[in-house]
Amino acid sequence: MDFTHTEAQQDLEQLTRSIAEKLTTPERLKELDSAEDRFDDKLWKALADAGVLAAALPESVGGGGFGILEQCSVLQQLGRPLSPVPYLSSIVLAAGALAEFGDEGQRELARRAGAGEAILTVALAEELNLDPAQPVTRAERSGDGWSITGTKITVPAATLADAILVPAATSDGVAVFVVDPSAPGVTVTRQLTTDFSAESMVDLAGVSTTEVLGGVERGAEVVDWILARAAVGLTAQQLGTLERALELVAEYARERVQFDRPIGSFQAVAQRLADGFIDVKAVRSTLWQAAWRLSENLPAEEEIRTAKFWAADAGHRVSHTVIHVHGGVGLDRDHPVHRYFLAAKHNEFALGSATEQLRRLGQSLADVPA
Structure with a gap:
């Protein structure tokens, strides 16, 4: 297995990150809090105009011909600033499934989604x-x-x-x-x-x-295809969220002074941050293992559930570390860090909690012939 990102992944990472960080500001997120639907239409249009939406769709629907690895790179970068756009549901899952299994009319719907002309879920x-x-x-x-x-x-x-x-x-x-x-x-x-x-x-x-x-006759295959990519895509998004959350809390620990010392120098705080660093690395490594196996059409059920387990389990610990180290500031809705706690908790339970992933992994091991 090679964890080195492809050239397309690197290009999409840089492009998506530059667009998402420019448009997904704390001020824009606060503005969208009062919207009827928390959807950033300006960011969605910018991603469509830049070709990000279509890039990782098959060429048969006007896409760039890339796949799940590139989609995960996009999701990771969208997860960092908490971009409120339905890239996972509309592009990775719905448009991807229509392109993979659909007839001509359904593939046209996938093409429209990649062009930003339609939203799917x-x-x-x-x-x-x-x-x-x-x-x-x-x-x-x-x-x-x-x-x-x-x-x-x-x-x-x-x-x-x-x-x-x-x-x-x-x-x-x-x-x-x-x-x-x-x-x-x-x-x-x-x-x-x-x-x-x-x-x-x-x-x-x-x-x-x-x-x-x-x-x-292919219904079960279609559902399994969608669920596999849903779990991997959600883990990629969680990775971006946790990476940025850990960066924010590390910066705060360096800057916040208590008893004439940065709080990051206290052993208890340093240990919490070190544990968070290990957790994020675990999410990252299990994510790319699962995504790579999917990209190679290899059996990946256990790897996918392992990745989703870490997205949930690490998400719980890192999100709580962010709030605890920030103290009262972490609970202030005028401070952006609280959004990372909420996003991480959402990703933790979506498509099954850590306990559910372990239960299914245990069943898989129990089903293996002795």
């Missing part, structure tokens, strides 16, 4: 269901199409989306349907989330559609 989470690969939402055949009934929660950018990919159970197994949010029977309700990101509950009451991504 994927509805994975359900209440009281820890396994998105086995959805409770159901789809029944209805004439020449399907009728979908169920409820999805914490759907990213659903109020902004032109199409939603909805995994649902059928009599022939799981399938992924392309749903128009404006279709009869679809109700989108904004939800209040930990980090105030634009997420919604999507109720589907007998929603009609004829679009099945990849066909029912």
